[in-house]
Amino acid sequence: MHVPRFWREIPNRYNLIGTKCNHCNKVFFPPRAICPNCRRVGNLEPCKLEGKGKVLSFTVVHVAPQDFKDQVPYVLAIIELKEGPKLMAQVTDCDPDEVEIGAEVEITFRRIKEDSEEGIIHYGPKAKLLRSKPSEQT
Numbered sequence: 001m002h003v004p005r006f007w008r009e010i011p012n013r014y015n016l017i018g019t020k021c022n023h024c025n026k027v028f029f030p031p032r033a034i035c036p037n038c039r040r041v042g043n044l045e046p047c048k049l050e051g052k053g054k055v056l057s058f059t060v061v062h063v064a065p066q067d068f069k070d071q072v073p074y075v076l077a078i079i080e081l082k083e084g085p086k087l088m089a090q091v092t093d094c095d096p097d098e099v100e101i102g103a104e105v106e107i108t109f110r111r112i113k114e115d116s117e118e119g120i121i122h123y124g125p126k127a128k129l130l131r132s133k134p135s136e137q138t
């Protein structure tokens with residue numbers, strides 16, 4: 001299993017890296033060590049995701065945990081990536097009423113919170129709403 005070594009070599013905190021199974025061709029995010037479909041016969045390798053996806057469902061958060069209090073209301077969405085995996089992320093750069101199911105987003109890595117005591121900055125995926133909507137549904 002050479003995957004763990006790979007994780008140390010790339011700064012995957014800032015990249016959207018999943019794993020792809022060479023056996024069933026499914027892509028997983030967050031990365032997996034074992035393919036849930038194929039188990040032992042599966043062969044996973046790291047796979048950089050493009051970060052393009054769409055909103056599958058979302059909720060507007062009005063009551064947030066302490067660290068996010070100054071951001072309410074904000075949108076928490078289930079994003080389906082182009083490559084197939086789904087993840088939950090906050091939708092940024094928009095008003096809550098701009099978000100709709102099927103809206104296109106781009107996953108970026110943003111500062112989520114800063115631990116003021118230790119100065120540790122936490123990064124995580126966030127979804128940026130893409131506004132360049134096609135004028136007509138094709």
Ligand SMILES: [Zn+2]
Pocket residue numbers: 021022023024025026035036037038039042043
């Ligand atoms: Zn598989």
